[in-house]
Structures are given as C-alpha cells and as structure tokens.
Amino acid sequence: MQRFTLTLLTCSLLAGCFGGEKDADELCKAIPGMCGDLNIGDTHCKKDRDPLVRARYTAIISGRDLDKFEELKATKMFTRCMELSSVISATQLSDANARRMAALVHSAAQEDKLLMELSTSQAPEIIYYRWTQGDELAKDQFLALESSERLxxxxxxxxxxxxxxxxxxxxxxxxxxxxxxxxxxxxxxxxxxxxxxxxxxxxxxxxxxxxxxxxxxxxxxxxxxxxxxxxxxxxxxxxxxxxxxxxxxxxxxxxxxxxxxx
Structure with missing residues (x-):
C-alpha cells in the first residue's frame, strides 16, 4: 500500500497524471524543506533550478541510485550556473547576493553528498561516471561488464x-x-x-x-x-x-x- 501511495504521489505531482505538469513551486510545497537551500524565488538560474527540483523530488520519492544520479547531474548544472551568474564580491554584498552565495555553497555540498552516496553504486551508468572522474577501480568494474547484458x-x-x-x-x-x-x-x-x-x-x-x-x-x-x-x-x-x-x-x-x- 505504501509503494502504491508513493507511486501515485509521484504520478500526480510530477507527471501530472490528472492534469498539467506541476511546476517546481508545487513540488517544493509537496515535501517541506526540500527546496530550502535553492534560493527559490530568485530569477537567477531558474532554468537550471526547476529541473533540479524535479530531479530531487523524484530521487527522494524513489530512492533509486539512477534517480540520485540524475539529481547529481542537475545539481552540477545548477552549481555551474550559480558560479557563472552570481558575481559575488566584497563590493557587492547585497542581501540577494548573500542568498545566492548560500545557495551556491549548499549546492556544492549536495554534490559531495550525492557523490558519496553513489560511490558504491553498481549501476553501470554510475560506474562509468566514476570512471570518467578518474576512478581506476570503476574503470575495471565497467570493463568487466563488457560481455554482460547490463551494458x-x-x-x-x-x-x-x-x-x-x-x-x-x-x-x-x-x-x-x-x-x-x-x-x-x-x-x-x-x-x-x-x-x-x-x-x-x-x-x-x-x-x-x-x-x-x-x-x-x-x-x-x-x-x-x-x-x-x-x-x-x-x-x-x-x-x-x-x-x-x-x-x-x-x-x-x-x-x-x-x-x-x-
């Protein structure tokens, strides 16, 4: 029953099974605290923030490694955007920039957290990603799968x-x-x-x-x-x-x- 409830919740809120697709604000309200570190309301990096909200929501609901991986990729995109678009310096310390700095710090920390959670994942896509990040053990793990249907x-x-x-x-x-x-x-x-x-x-x-x-x-x-x-x-x-x-x-x-x- 719990699995059905979670699936229905994902369906109705994320995919919009009973209407149009829900926007990021509605997903944030669905899980209190989920978006507290994303500086919601700021127009900076909204194009990367909204996909991150959806990816984070899906990862929380499913708990699947591949969904966490999607959240990681979306987090990286949001972090890069914040780094590029939020010009924060000692001479520009407005409240808005302070909030952007906090969002940037939290986003980078979330990247590290997700990387740690996925460090032992056996999903081939994630093993390959770890390889591309310089993990030689992951390289061996990935190549060992060559003859399997997992690739x-x-x-x-x-x-x-x-x-x-x-x-x-x-x-x-x-x-x-x-x-x-x-x-x-x-x-x-x-x-x-x-x-x-x-x-x-x-x-x-x-x-x-x-x-x-x-x-x-x-x-x-x-x-x-x-x-x-x-x-x-x-x-x-x-x-x-x-x-x-x-x-x-x-x-x-x-x-x-x-x-x-x-």
Missing amino acids: NTPYLKMALAGYYTHSDKAHAINILHQGLELVNSQMPLENQLILSLATLNLQIDNIEEAYVWTMVAAQFELTSGTDRLMRIKPIDMATHEMLQKKAMLIAEEIEMGRYRRQ
Missing part, C-alpha cells in the same frame, strides 16, 4: 566503444554497431555512435563505410555532408550515389528502431 543500452555501448578507439578500432566499430541495434522508442539514439563510425572507418581506411556513415550523419543533420571527405578521399559519382542510397536506408532503419548490421 545493453546505446549510451553504454558508446561509452564502452570509446575505450577501444585507440587500442582496437575494429572492436570499437563492432560495439558501435551493437549500440545502434539497441536503438528503439525506449532507448534513444546516441548521435556519437554514428559520428564515431564515420571517424573510425576513415581512420582504418575503410573509405566506403566512412562515406556511408558520414552520409547517415548528414541524414540526422549531424554533419553537413561528404564535401570534405570528397576532397581528401574522392570517389566516382556512381559509387557516391550507391552509398547514398545505402545511407538513406540505414538512417530509416535507425529511426524505425530496427537497424541491423549487414
């Missing part, structure tokens, strides 16, 4: 491929294709999968594949096309047209969530 998302495949881009380009290419095969309505495309396929194929002198993936990238408006490639690795127009047709088919398959490597 079966486009984002995690992209992350894994990045490790092999210098040491084993062919393996990295295989992983990138696996990432594209996972794209569907629940797991959106990571653009870097396509861009990396274009780059890596060019680096190993697989010219036709480099053309194809550059063309696919252009279909998704990630590049302007093959003009630069034509200058450094020219091909005849008949081949260009053939590869263009192949690229258009691949782009359609990716959009439909049914791409499979040929």
